[in-house]
Amino acid sequence: MMREKHRYIAVESGHAVTEPERDDFATGLRIALMRCIGESNFHMVNPRVVEFLNDNTFILRTSLAGCGHVIAALALIKRIGGRDAYFYTLGASGTIKALKKKRM
Amino acid sequence: MYYDIVFSSCNIDGSLVSRLGFSKIGVIPDSIAFLDLEKQGVGKERKVIASGPAGKLISAANMGVAAVYLKGMEADKKLMASLADNGVALCISLSDITENDGLRRSHTIFKAGRLLSSARKNGVDIAFVTLARSRSSMCSYMQIVELAKLIGAEESYARKSISEVNGRLVV
Numbered sequence: 001m002m003r004e005k006h007r008y009i010a011v012e013s014g015h016a017v018t019e020p021e022r023d024d025f026a027t028g029l030r031i032a033l034m035r036c037i038g039e040s041n042f043h044m045v046n047p048r049v050v051e052f053l054n055d056n057t058f059i060l061r062t063s064l065a066g067c068g069h070v071i072a073a074l075a076l077i078k079r080i081g082g083r084d085a086y087f088y089t090l091g092a093s094g095t096i097k098a099l100k101k102k103r104m
Numbered sequence: 105m106y107y108d109i110v111f112s113s114c115n116i117d118g119s120l121v122s123r124l125g126f127s128k129i130g131v132i133p134d135s136i137a138f139l140d141l142e143k144q145g146v147g148k149e150r151k152v153i154a155s156g157p158a159g160k161l162i163s164a165a166n167m168g169v170a171a172v173y174l175k176g177m178e179a180d181k182k183l184m185a186s187l188a189d190n191g192v193a194l195c196i197s198l199s200d201i202t203e204n205d206g207l208r209r210s211h212t213i214f215k216a217g218r219l220l221s222s223a224r225k226n227g228v229d230i231a232f233v234t235l236a237r238s239r240s241s242m243c244s245y246m247q248i249v250e251l252a253k254l255i256g257a258e259e260s261y262a263r264k265s266i267s268e269v270n271g272r273l274v275v
Binding site: 012014072075 | 123124125198201202203205209239240241242243244246247249250251253254
């Protein structure tokens with residue numbers, strides 16, 4: 001079986017996400033991304049928050065093919081879980097290590 | 105080298121500019137004048153983005169503005185010809201897309217796509233800019249490229265537009 005290729009995107013959130021809120025935030029973000037990308041394409045993109053670098057910055061994993069969809073969708077999301085939100089993509093890379101190095 | 109244009113209400117700082125991947129962000133009205141032709145006429149400012157309906161933008165293009173922002177995004181053949189003849193860029197404001205929601209956003213994407221196609225057929229330079237009025241409407245250069253692709257531009261065209269056309273307006 002071929003291994004799925006991923007892309008990792010560093011994302012800055014407009015508001016701080018504290019540690020206890022992170023699970024709810026990740027779920028809310030997936031729902032918001034699904035709204036923008038569309039249910040039929042969402043399974044191909046499969047975005048997931050894999051790591052928080054700090055309260056405002058996190059790393060999102062997507063499929064290689066769906067990376068562009070996620071970056072565009074992040075510009076369109078303005079609310080998560082009834083709260084105002086906005087996101088900037090800071091960089092994208094094929095590995096978490098390379099992405100962190102790029103951000104340094 | 106990527107460039108964007110936003111309004112001064114965004115309160116940008118150098119750190120934000122570099123985090124978003126831009127070399128420079130032009131600020132209206134500090135470095136670029138933004139004229140609403142429905143309220144005022146073209147002055148003698150050096151770099152001007154004129155905003156208004158197609159009819160008024162044709163005369164503004166003839167008077168030498170740097171770029172125009174077409175309200176309503178309705179493609180107009182005479183305006184496109186005038187912009188191409190005078191070498192005036194057409195701004196496509198991505199905050200019009202990001203600030204809307206649902207069907208209205210979908211309609212705006214459709215209109216922006218039609219405007220882009222009409223402008224390219226006529227040889228008009230396109231400036232993909234956010235023209236953001238708040239930080240929540242700002243985008244990184246990667247997001248601008250992807251939004252440009254969403255409305256029908258190829259990646260190479262979008263990148264060239266953000267670096268060269270926007271650069272002419274900002275630098």
